[in-house]
Amino acid sequence: MTTKYKGTCLCGSITFSVEGFSEQAAHCYCSMCRKFHGAAFGTLVAVNGLKWLSGVDQLKDYVAPNGTIRTFCNTCGSSLGFRVADAPIEEIELAIASFDEDIPVNIDAQIYTKYKANWCELQNDLPAFGDERKS
Numbered sequence: 001m002t003t004k005y006k007g008t009c010l011c012g013s014i015t016f017s018v019e020g021f022s023e024q025a026a027h028c029y030c031s032m033c034r035k036f037h038g039a040a041f042g043t044l045v046a047v048n049g050l051k052w053l054s055g056v057d058q059l060k061d062y063v064a065p066n067g068t069i070r071t072f073c074n075t076c077g078s079s080l081g082f083r084v085a086d087a088p089i090e091e092i093e094l095a096i097a098s099f100d101e102d103i104p105v106n107i108d109a110q111i112y113t114k115y116k117a118n119w120c121e122l123q124n125d126l127p128a129f130g131d132e133r134k135s
């Protein structure tokens with residue numbers, strides 16, 4: 001039996017489950033993540049075994065000027081995911097905050113920190129990258 005982790009948008013129309021997560025996940029302080037999430041940073045994670053359980057008709061995409069695609073709920077506006085330009089929905093990285101239970105993900109970096117808001121403090125215990133993560 002495979003463990004499944006479930007997530008929902010705020011209004012509950014969109015529900016989904018995944019079977020696993022990428023080992024890497026970072027808090028992103030870029031201005032696009034900040035605005036999309038309405039928060040100090042956004043945290044997205046790549047997943048595997050994603051299944052949309054309900055509300056697929058509520059999924060709405062916003063394509064930014066740089067071609068990246070951000071997906072949200074058409075009813076409640078919850079930020080649900082991100083994918084690179086022209087990627088199919090199967091390649092969506094999910095907003096980690098949309099999960100309704102504990103998930104086996106460790107945040108291991110802070111990225112695009114040079115764009116962070118002045119009122120937000122970085123976490124001292126995590127490596128920080130001014131732009132993208134360097135491996």
Ligand SMILES: [Zn+2]
Nearest residue numbers: 009011073076
């Ligand atoms: Zn919703």
Ligand SMILES: [Zn+2]
Nearest residue numbers: 028029030033
């Ligand atoms: Zn970002």
